[in-house]
Amino acid sequence: MTNHVFISYKHEEQDFVEMLIRQLQAAGFPVWVDTEQLRAGENWRESINAAIHDSFALILVISPDSKASQYVTYEWAYALGVGIKVIPVLLKPTEKLHPQIENLQYLDFTDSARPSWDKLLRRLWELQGENQPHSVTIARDAPPIVTSAVAALDSHNAEERRSALKSLAQNNHPAAYAALVSAIQHPMRDVRVDAGFLLAKQTNYKDAAAVPGLLDALNDEDPRIRTAACKALGDIGDGSAVAELLRVMVEDSDSQIRWHATGAVSKMGHSAVPGLCAALRDENWKVRRSAAEALWSMHEPEAVPGLAEALVDKNDVVRQAATAALEGMGAGAVMGLIDVMKNTKDAFVSRAVIDMLQKIGSQPGIEAINQWLNRERGTSRLSTRGLS
Numbered sequence: 001m002t003n004h005v006f007i008s009y010k011h012e013e014q015d016f017v018e019m020l021i022r023q024l025q026a027a028g029f030p031v032w033v034d035t036e037q038l039r040a041g042e043n044w045r046e047s048i049n050a051a052i053h054d055s056f057a058l059i060l061v062i063s064p065d066s067k068a069s070q071y072v073t074y075e076w077a078y079a080l081g082v083g084i085k086v087i088p089v090l091l092k093p094t095e096k097l098h099p100q101i102e103n104l105q106y107l108d109f110t111d112s113a114r115p116s117w118d119k120l121l122r123r124l125w126e127l128q129g130e131n132q133p134h135s136v137t138i139a140r141d142a143p144p145i146v147t148s149a150v151a152a153l154d155s156h157n158a159e160e161r162r163s164a165l166k167s168l169a170q171n172n173h174p175a176a177y178a179a180l181v182s183a184i185q186h187p188m189r190d191v192r193v194d195a196g197f198l199l200a201k202q203t204n205y206k207d208a209a210a211v212p213g214l215l216d217a218l219n220d221e222d223p224r225i226r227t228a229a230c231k232a233l234g235d236i237g238d239g240s241a242v243a244e245l246l247r248v249m250v251e252d253s254d255s256q257i258r259w260h261a262t263g264a265v266s267k268m269g270h271s272a273v274p275g276l277c278a279a280l281r282d283e284n285w286k287v288r289r290s291a292a293e294a295l296w297s298m299h300e301p302e303a304v305p306g307l308a309e310a311l312v313d314k315n316d317v318v319r320q321a322a323t324a325a326l327e328g329m330g331a332g333a334v335m336g337l338i339d340v341m342k343n344t345k346d347a348f349v350s351r352a353v354i355d356m357l358q359k360i361g362s363q364p365g366i367e368a369i370n371q372w373l374n375r376e377r378g379t380s381r382l383s384t385r386g387l388s
Contacts, residue, residue, distance in 0.1 A: 004030040005124060006052055006084075008075040009061035016091055016109075017061060027121050028135075028187035029128075034075065052078055057085045057127045059120075062106065063092040076101070085127050089120065125156050135191075136182045142175035150179050153191055161191055169198040177202075184213040193217045193225070197232065205235035215244050226257050234264030242268065242275030249290040265294040270302065277306035280322075285315040292321035299329050304336025308344075311352035323356070331362050338368040 005024055009017050017033065024031050032051045052058060058079040066072045076086050080100060088106035107116045107123070136150050145167065152164035165183065168176045180202070183195035196213020203210070210232070217229035230248065233241045241264075248261040265272050272294070279291035292310055295303045303325070310322035326333045334357065341353045354372075357365035 004032045004055050006032050006055040006058040008058055008072050010063060010066040010069050010072060012065045013061050013063055013091055023117050026189045029124060048075060052084055053082060055084055057087055057124055060086055060088045062088055062090045062094050064094050067094050087123055122156060135186050136179050138175050138179050143173055146171060146173060146175045146179060153183060153186060158190060162194060165194050165198055169202050181209045189216060200232045200236060205232060208236060208238040211236060211238050211241055215241060218244055218248055223254050223257055227260050230260035230264045234267040237268045237271055239268060239271035239275050242272045246279050246287055246290055250286040262294055266297045269298060270300060273300045273302045277303055280306045280310050285318055288313060288318045289321050292318055292325055296321060296325040296328055299332060301332055301336050304333050305340055308337060308340040308353050309349055312348045326356050327359060330360055334360060334362050334365045341372055
């Protein structure tokens with residue numbers, strides 16, 4: 001199946017190639033990239049041949065370094081030999097190119113301030129062909145306005161795709177809603193993200209079908225998009241977003257976005273608790289801390305067992321967050337703590353829970369501690385008698 005773009009380049013152009021990959025993937029093109037490690041392997045030639053055969057185009061990144069590379073030369077020559085279209089991209093001025101490459105029309109990327117992304121994408125779309133089925137399928141009896149909008153979702157023009165999504169969002173026909181939901185799985189990332197936001201707004205932030213598109217938006221380069229995605233996910237309140245929001249809480253470089261992600265998880269309430277409790281056992285202490293901090297403001301009794309175990313976490317910051325969360329619950333945490341105290345087999349957890357119950361100081365908690373201690377003393381006496 002010929003469905004990806006093969007990129008042929010020299011390792012010295014890695015920075016440009018990473019940017020190129022992002023542009024292609026954002027436009028919906030799968031990418032296959034050679035690596036120095038692969039070239040050093042025994043099966044390099046077989047792997048390269050297969051990857052080129054399975055591509056519909058090869059992008060040749062031209063520079064003096066790539067011109068001198070025997071591997072790059074092999075790749076573009078093999079592609080031409082088996083009938084794969086080669087698109088030369090001139091990254092750096094290079095003299096005396098091979099006649100086969102000289103005869104091809106190259107795209108000029110030597111001016112980094114004005115890269116020819118649009119021309120490159122249009123060329124790839126032309127090569128990929130226009131006779132493919134639409135990415136979003138709809139019922140045969142869908143109104144013409146919906147059919148036209150669905151076709152426009154695959155347009156090469158980003159503004160046309162955006163207008164098509166708005167048209168679907170403004171249409172009350174069931175087919176339009178179904179198309180908008182399906183658009184969240186579209187191969188083009190901008191369609192998926194825009195569809196997620198529009199579907200969320202159209203349904204007054206009540207439809208969890210928008211979540212995958214909004215999760216995609218959490219990885220956007222624009223901090224405004226990431227912020228909006230956090231807010232929308234918090235308003236929808238679907239627990240499936242917890243894991244990804246926790247990642248944002250820990251990894252995002254923008255402190256404001258980390259704060260918005262924490263707020264989003266906190267707003268989810270009960271539905272977020274299972275995911276947050278699972279995160280309390282994550283290998284990354286920052287994830288465990290973020291989970292405890294999110295539970296801090298939620299006051300959900302269901303979280304008590306997980307927070308109780310976190311009281312003895314090996315990281316003091318996690319322990320402090322878990323302590324604060326349980327203290328914040330106050331009397332609401334007592335029954336859950338009593339259950340943990342009675343049932344846990346971990347002596348350290350038992351001790352930590354007793355300390356917490358004493359801090360909270362409610363009568364049921366104190367009585368439960370005394371009963372538990374009396375039972376433990378009785379068990380100890382019985383064991384001692386058995387030994388004698």
